[in-house]
Structures are given as C-alpha cells and as structure tokens.
Amino acid sequence: MSVSLYYSARRAAPLTEVESSAIEGVVAAHSSSFPYADEEGLYLYELPDDGSAERVDGSTKMPSDFDRLMPVVTHVLHSVTELRRVLPDAEWSVHMDDIDIPWDEAEGYDLSRLSDEAENQ
Template identity: 35%
Template sequence: MGVSLYYSAERDTPLTGDERATIARLASEGEEALREEALELFPAWHASGEMPEEYRSPAEVFEGLFLYSEEHLHGAQVLAGSSKVPPPACGFEPLFAQLRHYLDALGRMRRALPGARWHVHIDDAEIPWTEDGYTLGDGTP
C-alpha cells in the first residue's frame, strides 16, 4: 500500500495562461532540485541503508509533482495533484528530501496563485501552512 502527498487549490477565477506556465515551471524546478540532491546523496543513502541497492536512480524512487488535467478537477478547483512518496523499503532521509523539495514548490505555487484556498496533506494528515511555508508540524520545512 502506497502513501501519497495530495494537493489542491480552489478559487473563484480560473487560472490564466501565465499562471499555468508558472505552476508548470515551479513543479519542474521542485522535481529537478530533488533529482539533483538525490543523485548526490544516493551513495550515502546506499551506504547507510536508507536506500536499497536495487534503486539506482531518482526516477525509480520519486514520483514527480503530478498535476491532474482540467477534466479531473472538481468544483472550484483550479489545480490538484498527487505524488507517491518513496516505497517503505526506503528510509526517512529520502522521504524527507522529497517532502522538503515538493512542499517548497507547493509553497511557491501557493504564493503564485493569489486568492486560492489550498489543501495539502499526506493521506489523512494535513500539512500545516505558516508564514514561512508548509511545514511538517515540527518546524521542518
């Protein structure tokens, strides 16, 4: 059974073309930042047992910031998506790396969509928003 990060934004006005482009760019930047960090840390994660040896690339471990197409949005949603977190065989460090990069990207998306109401959660656990961005409740951004 997999665990996923879910995100959605609602507002009364649809996204503009510029906003769509910005959201796509921010998602891509978050994914690329995670990929770069993971490539650097894979040897240490393998050595420490945080990452099983059979996983050789970030693409095998991390799902991207998958944004649903417009026909899958409901009600006032202007954006929604989900991302699976690393498989249970992986340790906490890869999980926290993914969450750190993706929550940062989602925070930047939130700031780029004025007036939107956001909902970000991991399965049933809500991810709180603070003035500094999304946190894991312990101050970890």
C-alpha cells in the same frame, strides 16, 4: 502500505495565462532538481484545457525507503509552497493522507510544524 501527499487549490476565477505559465515554470524547475529519478515527484493532474480550470490538483506517492522519505517530502512541499505563492487567492488544501500540513506565510509548508501543533494541543 503507501502514503501520498495531496495538494489542491480552488477559487472562483479560472487560471490566467500568466498563472498557468508560472505554474508550468514551478513544475519544470522542481522536476529538474528532484533528488531521485526513480521516485515520484511533484505531479499535477491533467485538467481541461478549455480556459475554465479553476483549480490545481496533484499528488505524490511517498517513497517506502525511509532514507528517501524526508528529502522527497521536503522537496515536494517546497514545490507546493511555490505553487501556492503563484495562486495566493486560492483556497489550498495540502495533506499527507489524513494529516493536514500547516501553512506558514513566511516559511510555507513544512512538516516540522506538525510536532509543534501536536505539543500545543
């Protein structure tokens, strides 16, 4: 059984050249520092290059090796946190299959808050 992390941002206005460049910079920086060459890292879907892109969409398949799972999840969530900070005015959705990953303005996306939320329910 495979598990994936999905991330997307939506807004009414198209991405500016500055935003697109910043997104490319985040992707490049995090790709070069990804811990495992044989695992899937931050992956953004190809979107139309016609200036009308109003979104960012991507996903990452999680490793089946438990020892690699947390380093990959942590790295990708840190990457998505940086992407969200490039597009703070977008509506973001980040989830691992059917589990929403909470956002914290100071800390970004982090799985440790899932257990906090479960305890508070």
